[in-house]
Amino acid sequence: MFLWCQKKIKNNFLTIFRSPLMRATLALIFVFLIGVIFNAHGAFFRWDTHRDMFRHISVFAILACGMTIVIITAGIDLSVGSVLGFSAVLFSLLTIQRGLNPILALFLVFLAGLGCGLISGALVARFKIQPFIATLAMMVFARGLAKWISGGKKISTAILDSSGVYRYVEPPQIFNLLNSKIFNGNLAVVTIIFLFCALISSLILGKLRLGRYFYAVGGNEEAARLSGVPVAQTKLIAYGLSGLFSAVAGICQAAQEMQGDPEAGLTYELTAIAIVVIGGTSLAGGRGSLGLTIVGALTIGYLEKILSLNAIGEASRLMLTGAIIIGAVLFQRARK
């Protein structure tokens, strides 16, 4: 009787344990517990710490939303960091220097990001270039674009006059708005924007026909094609969405830094991929969800926060993060 009970409990435990979301959450709880233990004299228990973590990880997490979609189609998008940089510069240029209507500026930057994504998408879907190569090319190209339109300089509120002196202008309202905190300063606006992006992409993945097509194409492209799924269009849209999310992230980044840095977003694509993978979305495609990505983002966010709270030097921090990513992925794989 006792044995039977034990077995049953074990079975139930195993079923729960097998769900990818549960596994990802366990990893997150583990990291969280580390934070509780190494709480840096109680710093980990203050809400400010968590708020800043959310704020810090939001830009990466927005990129990870698009990345999740692309990875589910069995692709990869290496260009998100560069498109972020390009969008940040473009947005600053349009608002700070040109003084364009912020709504119009937002719209134009969205369009630019979408355009970059659609070009990668077309290379992958229409010209059958491997996603890695196509988006690698876009990564280099978009970085070039960012440097070209900015002349290689940061676009900040200090504007060089014709007379050769810097003149400081007030940052546009939209920058302040995006960089503010709400709920008595308890939540950053960028975090809200991330949650909105997460909501949109999880609706697409979970509720829309388009989302189903993403999974089908990633799971078995040929079978999907022979079932009448418009494979090329589906891929095109996946990369387009990734570009769009990169533009959103770029705007947030510009607002946080109060400037458009053409170097912004360097290596961000790697963090975005790490977030998706730690969540448990398979790089092989066809599986995964946005919920997993959110958990992945929190895991990476807390990890970095805890390491910096405990004043661990950058060198050790990077090495630890690398090791933990591998640990998390091996942990995910143990379910097979």
Added chain:
Amino acid sequence: MLEMQGITKSFSGVQVLHEVDFDLKEGEIHALAGENGAGKTTLIKILCGVHSDYQGKIKFKGETVHFRSPQEAAKKGIVAIHQELSLVNSLSVIDNIFLGREIRRRPGFIDYRAESQKASAILKNFGLEINLNETTGIYPYSIRQMIEVAKALAQEAKVIIMDEPTSALNQAEVDHLFSLMVNLKKKGCSLIYISHRLEEIFQISDRITVLRDGRKIGTEITSKLAPETLIRWMVGREITQQFPPYFRCLGQEKLRVDHLFIPDPTGLKRWIIEDVSFSLHQGEILGFAGLQGSGKSELFHGLFGSFGREIKGEIYLDGQPFSVRSPGQSIKKGIVLLTNDRQRTGLIPSIDVIKNITIASLRKYSPRGWIDPQAERQTAQKYVNKLQIKLQSLDQEVQTLSGGNQQKIILARWLGTEPQVLLLDEPTLGIDVGAKYDIYCLMNEWKAQGLAIALITSELPELLAVADRFLVLHRGRIVAEFSHEEATQEKILQAAMGGREETKIFY
């Protein structure tokens, strides 16, 4: 020199070989014949070490052997050459020939001079002059096959097993291969030759062994065996499976195909389907027979739109001209295709049963792009009940189901699109007898409902039992047509292998 005695083998409870004896003499070409599923491949796989758990004894050059891996068999000199060649296309010819057994002077350094001397010597024997340093992948299949033989000889193979070596070759290439085989024989090599082409078996072999349903029917010297006897040995089984009763309910013409040409999808410059015309009626099951490489699957794919607009010819659906564009377009028009490889081109393993069923008809449950999960689930449930698919839950992954149930899931997918023309390519491939029976019954049900069904199956008794009419394809052309009454296995088999004209029109 080689003797297999009382070989018995079963896969998960199903016995596929019953006490099979087989022997091979030095310097002979021994053909192994039999229908699909007769056990030829299993026997071969036991001999070359792929399957190591079997009952029975294998004696090679007087000593009893039991190979646990193909490498072990190769070490003793028994090498199999399968249809899917085991060459690494991106490596050079010479690297392939010595792959895994490189000649080394010092550890880690390949002695290319010694290798190329040995390789040239072997290839010269073949009358094959190719650049040893060239990438293997640039050569056509026939040359790569020769390279594979050279690889076998480089490992000093005494027994070479060739599994359907000619199915992808044209006549000139077949002749070349045969002269090579005779050459090997003279040098003391023994060859086991598996083929479905009886004319070739008679041309090349010294002795023939026939397997049927996992049993050895007989071994005979080729010159003493009449073709009729061979065919009777191969197909003359008492039909053990049950088929639902045959009936006729022919309706109007549904689909007409006029002078259809389909280019080879692998990129070779030839037609895989040449000048094919036929019509398909409502309430009819039209059976397509033909050997591997006869183009029957490609015919279905072409009609379904898998090759896009590449195909030439006129197609009429309900008397209206229909231009094939894409699978999506064909599905809309009511034409669907069940492919012959459910793992590769059917199932989507990463999504659950419901989603696999509804993927082809998703528009119905998502009129404005939003999926209605209720409607989707209900439809899936409806077809699961209708086709009696056994599963634990609708949210199960498809990979965990049995072959028969997986096949029914894909059939459910297609029924969900409310099709009018069903192109079924091997619907009963790799599924158990019970599920097969279910599928025959379903086909009859659809036929009674007035659907037009085109059917390919390599199991002739099955085709004979369910189809109203038979078209036999040989090398891309229709060579014979039989009604349900006049068709027999022998007639179909003869037609499928006959068709003497070996013309290949290049374009």
